[in-house]
Amino acid sequence: MSDLDCTHNCNSCGESCPSRQEGPKSFLEPLNPASTVKKVIGIVSGKGGVGKSLVTTMMAVRMSSKGYKTAILDADITGPSIPKAFGITDSGVGMTPNGLMIPATTSTGIEVMSANLVLDHETDPVIWRGPVIAGAVKQFWQEALWENIDYMFVDMPPGTGDVPLTVFQSLPVDGILIVTSPQELVSMIVAKAVNMAKKMNVPILGLVENMSYLNCPDCGKKISVFGESHIDEVGKTHDLPILAKIPIDPKIASAVDSGTVEYLEAPWLDEAVLAAEKA
Numbered sequence: 001m002s003d004l005d006c007t008h009n010c011n012s013c014g015e016s017c018p019s020r021q022e023g024p025k026s027f028l029e030p031l032n033p034a035s036t037v038k039k040v041i042g043i044v045s046g047k048g049g050v051g052k053s054l055v056t057t058m059m060a061v062r063m064s065s066k067g068y069k070t071a072i073l074d075a076d077i078t079g080p081s082i083p084k085a086f087g088i089t090d091s092g093v094g095m096t097p098n099g100l101m102i103p104a105t106t107s108t109g110i111e112v113m114s115a116n117l118v119l120d121h122e123t124d125p126v127i128w129r130g131p132v133i134a135g136a137v138k139q140f141w142q143e144a145l146w147e148n149i150d151y152m153f154v155d156m157p158p159g160t161g162d163v164p165l166t167v168f169q170s171l172p173v174d175g176i177l178i179v180t181s182p183q184e185l186v187s188m189i190v191a192k193a194v195n196m197a198k199k200m201n202v203p204i205l206g207l208v209e210n211m212s213y214l215n216c217p218d219c220g221k222k223i224s225v226f227g228e229s230h231i232d233e234v235g236k237t238h239d240l241p242i243l244a245k246i247p248i249d250p251k252i253a254s255a256v257d258s259g260t261v262e263y264l265e266a267p268w269l270d271e272a273v274l275a276a277e278k279a
């Protein structure tokens, strides 16, 4: 077909011309020239409150303690909880002379961008529509100064909506961790996340089950507070490893509430850390 005849709409044309053979259009957004991010790991969940932010923060803490320069992009724009878990309370985002946002830095040097850091008050609600929220995530990626970051962890909003889609299309995600809890409809939720990741061509590193059990403080027995876990079967169905089973522990809740997650030990994430290193 000649250039003059081309309708520039491959959906309505069956010709096999060179432009069609270039493959699907990439929507990846480039970083600004001052920034480099070597690996991007997304943390996703089927619904809110299962511990996605906890896993994001603790993965960052563990990787940072191993000597990697680590960052968190809080893409949970309407429910940002990352700054609080690190005890960052002031509006910590500065500007470089050429207009890039400077992420806040935690006490152990993890760099954080979050909607809570750019709002006038952390209690201000974010009443934005989907495309605006997705635009904010892209801005955090493109218009912040991410200097020599080895690992960036992206705390996704729960579910498979607009924002996770934007993150998968716009950021070069090297792998995702899917966080679940035993009381969810685990098999359906994991299937949805797996299908989305496959459609978007994003590798799944594995599954993390949070609030898996409680260790009885008196007899040491494991109590399945939310009923028996089905995560092992679900992992087998999708051929995915179970990278962690995190207990319910009041120490976890109090570290998050008091902004001291950097001082919380997280031995339960050993395998997830190794998986991120191999991503």
Ligand SMILES: Nc1ncnc2c1ncn2[C@@H]1O[C@H](COP(=O)(O)OP(=O)(O)OP(=O)(O)O)[C@@H](O)[C@H]1O
Binding pocket: 045, 047, 048, 049, 050, 051, 052, 053, 054, 055, 076, 079, 081, 157, 158, 210, 211, 246, 247, 248, 249, 250, 252, 253, 254, 256, 257
């Ligand atoms: N294993 C655990 N033991 C005790 N408390 C926990 C545990 N996991 C999470 N929590 C607490 O449960 C609450 C919800 O956790 P978190 O914010 O990580 O969930 P989330 O999936 O990110 O929620 P959202 O989608 O609303 O952001 C937090 O207050 C956290 O401290």
